Amino acid sequence: MALPGIDTVVTFPTGDLRATASVVHVAPHGERLAVITERTSIHPVDHAWPDQPADRGVLRRGDREFAVRDAVVAATDGTELHIGDLPVRTGTDGWAFLVAHLIDADAAIAEGDEVEVEADAATRRSLSIGHTACHAASLALNRALAGRWSKAAREDALGSPDFDGIAIASSRIHPEGSVDRYRLNKSLRRAGFDPSGLADGLDALAASVDATLAEWVAADAVVRVERVGEHLTDRRTWVCELPEGSARIPCGGTHAGSLGELGTVRVAFELVDDGGTPVLEMTTTAAPARD
The missing domain is CATH 2.40.30.130 (Elongation Factor Tu (Ef-tu); domain 3)
Structure with missing residues (x-):
């Protein structure tokens, strides 16, 4: 054949x-x-x-x-x-x-x-929850870091400076969570992002992101995947109807049907060194209700 x-x-x-x-x-x-x-x-x-x-x-x-x-x-x-x-x-x-x-x-x-x-239904559900939590956390992180930009930057789907889209180095989805790594390099600083004092404020940053996520989960924001065709390479978009408006992120993954399915979502931050470049690592964990 x-x-x-x-x-x-x-x-x-x-x-x-x-x-x-x-x-x-x-x-x-x-x-x-x-x-x-x-x-x-x-x-x-x-x-x-x-x-x-x-x-x-x-x-x-x-x-x-x-x-x-x-x-x-x-x-x-x-x-x-x-x-x-x-x-x-x-x-x-x-x-x-x-x-x-x-x-x-x-x-x-x-x-x-x-x-x-x-x-496998269980594997699909756990990864879908992890991927949806990842996207929601990225938008909440952008909002929490918006005050650190001194120059106009590309905006995310909700109008915040798109730190996630600009600084992302890698993203890995895990069952019911994710790990995202952001390079705080010279080009990011030249673009107007100020990382000064970030190391001493990681707990406060996590609390800010968690608060936004709790608000969105409580609203049970509806999630859907839009696509322009049915083939593997046809464009697909994650859409979430948040209280602030409709958020859209290009994405080829699978997702939960609403943020309410994520249960409690928490993030944790760590600053690590990658060959002399500081990297902000965000670990997102969802705790959905069990049947």
């Missing part, structure tokens, strides 16, 4: 856990087998901005079930398949971008098989 010429259809942005699809390509990948289906409900880790881990789940063929150990983005120009480590940017013309489900190498599955794909 020829390599797929169109991006994988993804159903996870709407919250789907299950999808039925045909297997369009199977290829060895290290000690695993990479299975590509025409559509999937499994969220893969993104190679360009790997903030959210992949879903776990299963592929079912008839009465056989194969565990999905990982899921990554693959790309092909029709002649060669690249899995995980891509030679081009996502969305490059002439390339198809695909979700590769990594399963055990001895799995009995082949091109043309009809399968059911199912993401």
